[in-house]
Amino acid sequence: MRDLLIVSIVGVMALMALKRPWIGVMLWTWISIMNPHRYTYGFAYSAPLAAVAAGATLLGLLFTRERQSPFQGPPMVWFFVLSLAITFSWLFGMDPVGDFPQWDKVMKIYLMTFVAAMLLYTKHHIIAFAWVTVGSLALLGLKGGIFTILTGGNHRTWGPIGSFIQDNNEFALAIIMAIPMLHFLQLQLKSGWMRHAASITMLLCAASALGSHSRGALLAISAMGLLFWWRSQRKGPIALMIGVVVLALLPMMPEHWWDRMHTIRTYEEDASAMGRINAWIVAWEVAKNHWFGAGMSYQHEILFMLYGVYDQKTLAAHSIYFQILGNHGFLGLFLYLAMWVSAYRAAGWLNKHARNNPETRWAADLGAMAQVCFVGFAVGGAFLSLSYFDLPYNVMVMVVLAKRWVVTRAWEREAPVSFLEYAGLGRFQRRNSAREITARAQGQR
Structure with missing residues (x-):
């Protein structure tokens, strides 16, 4: 049943992507x-579902004018130049x-x-992109948080098998980065119960x-946590949520x-930590002797035999920087660093320049929470190999597009439209709206 459901969703959305390729990006x-x-x-x-989604999106991209x-x-x-450098490095690598x-x-x-x-x-595109990106992780965090509470934290949470975040460490960092972005989406909600549901989801993601x-x-x-509280426009509720994490979850x-957490202070006595440091030393020596x-x-045995200090065991870097x-x-x-510094500065620009206009306040919220997300990635990534994971790149795209939206004053030419109209089902929606108006009028008679 699950197989049919997933394949059906992918099939329908892939067909929609041929006409509206932005839907393929969501898929x-x-x-x-x-x-x-x-x-x-x-x-x-x-099944090659990702290939189907990518193929339909690229095909739609060829024919769309939008x-x-x-x-x-x-x-x-910076991202484009980095892509070229990575390709060059691969071609002339070991x-x-x-x-x-x-x-x-x-x-x-x-x-x-x-x-x-x-x-x-458009604003609709950017926020929809945020919902799909963050919502995908929030569902996993919701599931993992319930599991952690029910088991009293005795068993580890893991990510989807075969993904970038399969390992417990990478999964944790991805969930942490999703929390401030989920708060951004929460600020855009008008319904009280939906905001409360978002708060509960953030708590379960932390768990x-x-x-x-x-x-x-x-x-x-x-x-x-501190930057999250500082950047938030709702400091009281955020302080309460942080207090729940500290006083209830911990x-x-x-x-x-x-x-295990106490070994952070005694890392020199921990074999795992020393193995990472040895891998970092090897990475430094490789960069010194191989410019690209x-x-x-x-992670080649010969390199660890040449440059390893503590041992010659081949290990992953467990750090985005040393990776x-x-x-x-x-x-x-x-x-790599220039790209993220540039993205952080763009997010800061949004937080500073889009705050006072009601039409652009959502972009300021995005900038503030994107900065928190980038800080989580910068700190947690220092100890995890998650250099190529989609999430931070998606947040970077949101920030860049939102800044462009603000600079060009796009709200002056964008008419509010619904998802159905964007998906190419506007005629269906308008027909239903007409029926509702007619039914309402008949009821008044």
Whole structure:
């Protein structure tokens, strides 16, 4: 039943994407981030659903006139140059053939990120993109939070199998980054019960992150919490939510969770932590001796034998910074950091310049919470290998498009439209609206 449901949704939305390719961006995002097919048990589990979504979107992109240049701001320019540098690094890396699957996976994500920047340009598009991106993770966090509470935190939470966030550590960071973006969406809601539901979801996402038993996640959520409160326009409720996490969720966690967290202070006695530091040393040495890095992965036995200090065991970097450094060298790391600094500054511009206009206040909310998201990624990413994950790139696209929307005063030429009209079903909606008006008039007689 699950298989039929997922395949039916993908099929219908892929057909809609041929006429409205922006819908294909939503479909791709849902599949890429949430991986709903990984929760099925039949033919849909390994079906190429992401390829169907991407193919329909690209085909629709060829024929639509509703597209724009993807280079809507400096972050996208840095992103493009980074893409070229990564490709160059792969071609001249240590194992281009063996690294091809990873390069192919990353470039597909990057391509669809550029496609999103080309097809999304209205306020409706941007907020819908935020809902799909954040909602996909919020559902996983909701599920993981309930599991953590019911089990008293004795078992770890994990992400979808075969995804970027399959590991408990990466899953925790993704959920943490989703919390401030979920708050942005909460600020756009008008219904009281929906706002309360969003607050509960954020709390359960925090519980899910804690339930991952990830030390990096604890550092990320600690660093992000203060900025989250500072940037929020509803400091009272946010302070209350942080208090619930500290006073209710933390005491619930079992003793072995606390023992693991305490190893943050005694990292030199922890074999796992020292293994990461050894991998960082190797990444540094690889970048020093290979200007463009080792390729899509520097985890080669020969490199760890040459440069390993504590041992020669091949391990992942467990850091976005050292992962990029070892893979793509100092140039790749410079471009990577420049892109995120540029995105952070663009988000700050939104928070500063879009706050006082009622028409653009939503963009200011987006900028403020995007900055919190980027800080969570910067802190948590220092201890996790999540350099190529979709979420922060999607947030960057939202910020760039929202800034463009504000700068061009797009609200002056955008007429409010519904999802049905954007999806090409406006005639159906107008017909139903006419029926409702007629029925109302007859009832008054």
